[in-house]
Amino acid sequence: MLTAPIRYSPDLEHVQDNEAETDASLEKSFDHILHTTAKDYGRPVRAVHAKAHGLFEGTFTIDAHLPPELAQGLFATPGSYRASFRVSTNPGDILDDNVVLPRGLALKVEGVPGEFVAEAEGDAQDFLMVNSPVFAAPSADKFAGKLKLLAATTDRAPGAKVALSTVLGFINSALGKVGLESGALAAMGGAPQVHPLGETYFSTTPFRFGDHVAKFRLRPLSPALTALTGQVIDTKGRPDGLRETIRQDAAGLTGEWAFEVQLLRDLGQQPVEDASVEWPEEVSPFVQVATLRMEPQDSWSADKVQRIDETLHFSPWNALAAHRPLGGINRARRRAYRQSSTFRVAMQQGCPVAHAEEAAN
Template identity: 60%
Template structure:
């Protein structure tokens, strides 16, 4: 651990955020663009699905155990006292349409922690804390207006022929592999279909964007530590002839694997080097290390139990703005996500005639 990593973590104040005057207009355009995706997929499927991460691959039930005797800077918010909480975990890929798994895209991990008490974020219902992560440690766009441009491109490809997407994905995987050989990773290429078609159980997931962590500022990660999960790190899933190969592979694996992941926190120590407003900047782990604050464990189970899948996919939403004020999302990208997540959930509720709710 470097000397920089031993410095005192940055204290949170509202001044760490720099709200831009055009953010409301950008958010309105984001919602309009998401509506293109939502309208198209609802028409195709006869049923509204999520605007992003529409295709789930597994729904896992587990327990989050918060570490005892955490130092003061880590004993914050949800993690301020040891204890156990039920969790639901949803593994997905990021488009708003439900594609053949041969079109390889970044993996997502959404976590809902139950029975969480404390001051809530504005509009946050219930007693849950949500964490939403992807298997990449930076966001694809610096700001919401830049993300809007990417989203318009993705919206224009919604409902287009899967055959062409498969060819493009295979070509982009080749480009990504070549870049990886020289130590370069492109979040944009991954988002367009160039991500390696890896087993999601072996992946490390990141919040990618920063959050308030009580008195401090942090990013989060979820790291597989069970031997059965670590064996799957980097494993490529064969999708030939099976459009739901990821679901089937994960389901088979989790019937016998006891899952265990470490939930880790990366505290910002220098806002110049670990900025709040630019989510494309990687926070160097030598300067700001990830440290475990909790463990999630899941017994072997059926990860595609019909009742559980139906409840999570149809009745629940995951949002970074569902949770404690102590874990307020920070930065331009996160501020934009507050309204767009709710917009997508409200659309699903309206079109499907099925209320979206937080568990009691």
């Protein structure tokens, strides 16, 4: 028998004394990345997850007959919504696909009714996920420290990054043959270059789930997608090999993902503030509450590039009040992601100093 889910309360969060300093550090790192890449590319790009590999339009359908503990917020009423989603790589610079790094999937469920958090833009519920069940740092200050180091590598020796990724991949492959794969090496670029559409994606951080709290997962469901799980893509000599492969496959692919939630049931084993801890599935299993479906399409058409890649802003704070982001990592992302979108808008409108003026006020 599973323990009953813990009811949401503001007391589940514990704000740290140094969070203002952490926010300032993140903003400084974002500024460096945003200005460096905008100068290099002649256009603004995202401070994180700058390079997209596939852009999609689909349908997000809420399951009918969910039990009360799952029929919460967006998922309280069955129905279908238009969805846009973007598959990407996590750095803020646009790298050769031979640099193997964690992948992300940003999902925007559009035209959602209900009360939104104050920071939300429009009427969409966003879900930002990566292909790992845990975040790269346990807390916001550790995250800021890592981002500071990563920001310093922006625009530095892209060829060396490819070489490092290749070496790390070789080492991790050798370790894997004796059952000793390294998660640390994978996070640094030592994972195999597998098909992003076959990956499982996780929110890694918790969110309010109506009366409860949950993490989210997007898992390949249809055979067309599960067949791609673990499929290695050869990117040698193909700087945009992932994008090219995804575009070729998506043109004839009908795919479905299961959107799942994992409810908070045990604070001792499922911490809210430490995003580096994987919530055990034996304590609280993931349960499907919706389906994301895509029909065959051009995943890199000019209209999608303009609308999804260049115009849409994805943030965990584009959220219903019923799905408010929780924990220190999410609190830190609130201002940082707004900073990135503000900079992009200002640059696109031909006013590159607008962001600097805003930050000074």
